[in-house]
């Protein structure tokens with residue numbers, strides 16, 4: 138708020154009451170601290186000290202409290218007031234403490250990642266459960282039981298740093314393994330294929346997916362013309378589009394998604410023999426996603442849903458875990474396989490080549506500081522230790538150029554490997570030196586090699602036996618700028634993915650395509666997209682065309698190679714077929730009212746605890762409720778702050794009077810209506826019926842609306858909700874009509 142100059146320093150205090158009503162902190166007033174000043178008291182009386190320091194708000198170092206210093210270590214006497222000439226200024230340029238503090242603040246931001254800007258990381262370890270000494274010399278794969286420190290960063294791709302967690306998007310699954318022979322970065326996604334086959338198309342793909350450049354919207358979503366224009370002109374994207382339109386792109390949690398290395402890599406043994414490998418991370422928690430309507434609402438209710446979930450799980454001791462699985466194969470398999478193993482738009486179905494599990498990744502520690510670790514972590518696909526090597530996948534080859542550049546841009550120095558989160562945990566010895574922010578310049582007189590200074594001071598030497606050697610791949614042919622013929626089938630595996638889904642998952646894919654394309658303004662782009670779907674599945678194309686109101690089904694797109702429609706479905710591709718066996722790690726939302734049955738609640742909480750799940754209490758008031766036995770229980774959420782979309786299942790334990798009050802509350806009606814519409818399991822005491830009636834669903838309650846009539850029902854309820862969703866509801870009831 139603008140202040141008029143006061144006629145004299147003495148009267149300046151008369152401005153104080155005006156500033157206090159504006160809610161801004163006054164000079165000398167710490168915003169964190171509750172004001173000791175009665176609202177009508179003249180401010181200066183309480184705040185002034187003889188020297189005008191704004192006394193009450195200064196928190197001085199006493200006892201063993203650390204003394205505040207500048208970056209140079211100079212102790213600070215006053216961190217609330219700048220140095221002024223007279224008590225009303227001007228401010229003096231001599232104030233080095235102020236200058237340093239503001240200077241540093243002005244430089245707090247670094248460029249966000251071009252893609253994968255929004256992410257969340259955690260520490261953990263990888264433990265080897267099966268030796269791979271027979272196929273690779275990689276140190277990490279030699280000794281069963283040995284643990285390797287790890288840092289994992291999950292991310293969305295398209296949105297900016299401040300975007301919401303439940304965008305429909307691919308999720309990054311980047312793992313840094315601090316092995317004894319150097320860092321290995323396996324920079325993967327939660328989808329095993331990619332949109333494009335050649336790295337040269339990446340900038341166009343990302344430009345098309347990100348907000349349109351003139352208007353800078355929409356944020357964190359692909360539902361716009363530019364994205365679908367590009368995609369519908371890139372048939373190679375069709376397989377990945379099936380995945381991103383599936384519920385894989387709206388995961389329930391980072392903990393409930395798979396990770397994939399995507400490209401075919403090589404494992405190389407001590408004799409230089411190479412075995413091809415595809416990497417998989419399989420969550421012990423089982424696969425789980427949300428539904429689209431729920432995702433949209435979660436983004437409003439808790440934009441940090443995935444961050445909070447990971448933070449809470451790790452801090453609560455429920456450490457997320459993935460198994461590392463490998464698909465290993467040789468050149469002979471590659472030659473016989475239907476598709477080119479260098480084509481990153483293709484998978485190798487697990488039914489054809491089973492996944493061999495060789496270790497586990499456990500996340501057991503959250504970061505101390507988000508910026509220092511999650512933001513500054515710098516993954517580079519080219520970080521591989523001896524025994525792991527690249528193939529000629531043209532996307533991987535391009536990535537190996539890109540990541541190093543990006544880290545220099547983001548972190549501002551070629552010394553980004555000196556930042557603790559990026560620094561290897563094994564010995565590092567080289568002659569690279571200087572540059573911005575050099576932290577660990579080599580010591581001693583010698584900074585070059587070869588040199589003749591001898592073993593002691595001459596520095597490190599090459600080691601042909603231990604050192605990294607590239608697999609001696611033979612060149613393939615002439616220098617050309619073209620796409621191999623073996624990459625030309627764009628529809629067969631898209632179809633295979635679609636037919637591997639359960640009917641409800643297929644419906645979600647059709648719904649997602651219809652939704653996204655209905656946000657596309659140009660009818661020709663919508664029709665062009667449908668022309669590709671015809672090759673994937675005729676029924677899917679018809680449903681989407683009808684949903685969009687296309688006047689006619691377009692002619693099929695020209696296929697570079699006729700699709701194979703005989704590929705067998707693969708159960709591994711369905712989320713529903715790979716869900717959890719228990720409610721462990723899931724969260725029950727319990728809506729309570731005053732007078733709720735205390736005994737029933739106690740037995741429900743006991744059962745929830747037994748399976749390793751969590752719960753949160755939702756109540757009309759954040760102060761909580763008084764139960765039937767007179768005990769009080771605090772609430773985690775007021776009803777409108779704890780909508781049912783935040784929970785995996787819900788239970789309503791209410792009294793008659795409580796239900797009557799809630800029936801008139803829109804947030805309580807939404808609570809039950811949404812839980813029902815999202816196919817969740819609902820436990821309810823008989824008294825809760827009026828809330829369902831007010832929500833318009835009392836006559837629709839089905840087998841997944843389970844009675845909680847007495848304490849005996851709690852165990853059965855918790856066992857049943859392990860199924861997470863009751864999908865028949867969505868196929869039988871018109872949930873859109875609710």
Ligand code: HDE
Pocket residue numbers: 250251252253256290291292308309310311324325326331335336337339397398399400514515516532533535536539540541543544
């Ligand atoms: Fe990335 N990608 N990418 N990418 N990518 C980046 O590196 C790039 C691709 C992936 O949590 C950038 O540090 C190119 C496939 C993840 O910090 C950048 C191509 C896959 C992350 C980059 C691809 C990924 C990134 C941006 C096409 C799955 C986040 C910031 C050839 C296998 C890592 C950064 C983190 C990040 C380039 C394609 C995964 C610009 C050129 C395929 C998980 O370097």
